[in-house]
Amino acid sequence: MNFLSRPDQYKRALDISKRVVDIKRKLGLLDTLGTDIYRALYCEIPIVLHDLVFGGCLRSLASDEQLAQWLPNVVNYRWLGSYAQTELGHGSNVQGLETTIHYIVCTFIKETDEFEINSPTLTSSKYWVGALGKLCTHAIVFGQLMLADPKTGKVRSYGPHPVLVQVRSLEDHMPLKGIVVGDIGPKFGYNTIDNGFMQMDHIRVPRTNLLSRFFSVTRDGVYVPPPHPRLVYAGMVGVRVHLIEESFTALARATTIATRYSVIRRQFTDGPNGSLVERKVMDYGNQQNRIIPGIAASYAFLFMGRRLGIAFYSMMDVIKRNGDTSSMAELHALSSGLKSTVSYITARGIEDARYACGGHGYSEASGLPRLYSSYTHIITAEGENNILPQQTARILLKIYKDAVLNNTAVPAGPTTKYIVQELACPHTTLAQYMAEHGGNLVSIPNLVKLYRHRAFSQVANMARLLQEDPDVPMMERWRQLNVEAQRLSDAHCQLYILESFVTSLASAPADSLAALTRLCQVYALTHIDRSLADFLEDSYLDRSDIEVVRKGLRSLFAQLRPDLVGLVDSFNIADHTLASAIGRYDGQVYEAMLQYSLKQPFNSKPVVDGYEEFIRPLLKSSL
Structure with missing residues (x-):
């Protein structure tokens, strides 16, 4: 792993991911998070984020009806998912999504029974999202839920809410129209995970894609809040x-x-x-x-x-x-x-x-x-x-x-x-407590x-x-x-x-x-x-x-x-x-350390590349 390029590291991680899925299928574990397998493997592979983050979030927030429709695709890996909350300009301040000038806006369109999702600014771009850069076909996208107030008729934000969004084609894995998506680049570590960015240009999803176990929006555009x-x-x-x-x-x-x-x-x-x-x-x-x-x-x-x-x-x-x-x-x-x-x-x-x-x-x-x-x-x-x-x-x-x-x-x-x-x-004092007890x-x-x-x-x-x-x-x-x-x-x-x-x-x-x-x-x-x-x-x-x-x-x-x-x-x-x-x-x-050094690709040639161009002229210099 240490001697591979980043593309080769990622390809190897995909290979391991595929093998993990095969093992889960063979053992009848597809409908589980696979936590024990990943703990034993302890390898940074993107499929972990699909199972534990995307799948875990769906199980927590999707309604029973949504799970009946979506979960078979998730557990059988017909969909691959990510959890898209963090943005280029904001991370910890999730409530800051209320300021729609900075963040994604989810606007309910009553006539077509759809949400329109948009990245209106540079800083509203989704960023750092694991498994988004190259792997996922779908993402749970958090954005401001914009609805007309029942009393005033004015559109206002109901705060950040999650919506299921298809990101890539299920036929050729190309990004869908209106979506710009990719990997953010090398990081301090964790480089076999494709942390990604995404910009959305007025894309639409059905109203029923709002994860609605605890909250929902009716066909008339009325917000039904969660109990907490x-x-x-x-x-x-x-x-x-x-x-x-x-x-x-x-x-x-x-x-x-x-x-x-x-x-x-x-x-x-x-x-x-x-x-x-x-x-x-x-x-x-x-x-x-x-x-x-x-x-x-x-x-x-x-x-x-x-x-x-x-x-x-x-x-x-x-x-x-x-x-x-x-x-x-x-x-x-x-x-x-x-x-x-x-x-x-x-x-x-x-x-x-x-x-x-x-x-x-x-x-x-x-x-x-x-x-x-x-x-x-x-x-x-x-x-x-x-x-x-x-x-x-x-x-x-x-x-x-x-x-x-x-x-x-x-x-x-x-x-x-x-x-x-x-x-x-x-x-x-503790001394008083110890004197008694x-x-x-x-x-x-x-x-x-x-x-x-x-x-x-x-x-x-x-x-x-x-x-x-x-x-x-x-x-x-x-x-x-x-x-x-x-x-x-x-x-x-x-x-x-x-x-x-x-x-x-x-x-x-x-x-x-x-x-x-x-x-x-x-x-x-x-x-x-x-x-x-x-x-x-x-x-x-x-x-x-x-x-x-x-x-x-x-x-x-x-x-x-x-x-x-x-x-x-x-x-x-x-x-x-x-x-x-x-x-x-x-x-x-010590045997293992020496073998590690002997077998590294850098030692495959006794004379290093660059000797003729740089080292030899120095050694033969008459100065």
Whole structure:
């Protein structure tokens, strides 16, 4: 892969995509998202976006009647789809689509029972849309829904809505009339995916192409709103949940490579009076500090991702069955914040793994540079990481306000009930809590308590800051406190991750419980150490506890050291999908590295092209 041109890389990705479809057909899995196959394969292929994003969005937003008509074409790959929301001029500000001068306008034409879709400006061009550039035949296009107001008769926007649009011919794959579409060009990574652009010039689609499980437009042009406004973005939330779940896969691969390499690589002896055999680099504290937190985070994200996925699909099932949207705001807040928190930690973990492999980690042969460059688009995709936490913060602040006004009697959801509980808690320090409940700082119940208090204190602190200067307009105060909003969101999400890990320990096999418990403690202590100011600022944690945290980490690293290879081998990642010379299961690291160098096409000739034109004249110069 590393030696192919981009067109050849993409053609190879199409070949793999076709093979995946053949496997799904053979195994009777066409009507599934294929998540397990893609997780095991872990290869950037465009068909993933058809199955998980386009197909997932249709399942969330299309009505039963639409699914009966469309889904057979989707699951049998007679259509290939993409999810076209982001535009050249706007990404995170989806609500900005209300300004039709900048965005696509979907205008209902009553006489022909059609929508007309148009890209009126340069910046309204769809951009960065995965699988749009070369693959898709259809796209779910988000644009402003423009209808005549029933009372005034004036055309107005009802906000961004999704419409199914055919992009290319099903006969020869040529773009349809009125559509200009193509690939946006090489990127930092993820280059086997054809992120594309599209401009639409007054194209028309049937009114019934509006995805209408939760909202619709009648034949008379009357808008029927959803039971909850956020349901318009239910498909996007589903994609976000998938990205959060899949962060485990990326981080597990990186830590597997770094761990296996670090028990093969040896550097330095104990000196003239000690053993002359060089030590494995995994035996050094700084190496453990780079790798073990990543292993802990991998397991944490595995357990958290399962819990989040169950919550999302349960919520969608309830909404579809009886229209109950009571859990929508809470899950939207959680998924928004988690996407930011988890992707930042994963990107750092992959890069730490690369650092841990020294110079060999910088080689494409390690698999780590490609893994990092292909993963980090997640930080921006499906909601930019500095924007999403603000949505989380707003919902948490509302719950906090309600709890204060209702004297802690207000009901809260399962992920936010700690706000009510902490508001009524009599303990002002962790020491007071431990004096009553026992244990020490590294005990899991006390770590959970500490994380709950930290999350609560961040909500309370931001609520206070927002009220400090009433003469400043609220929107200006909010802009000034964007960083605090991100800190609040992160604290809330870290609590959810830790609680998910702790809950999963109850069902852990007896022979792995001790190691998993230590990993849970490592995860909690690592993120205390990385965010000490949050935990210390209201004196709930004492400064003397800092050394307890760091000593606890060193002790846990030592206890986990014998189990590290087994812990990453448990991820069960095959060598051919790991694609790393230094992360091989058999430990033949140096043999694989040298073979990688010997076999690369650049070494196919003993004398390099350009020798006669450039090198020889220099060597033979008489100057």
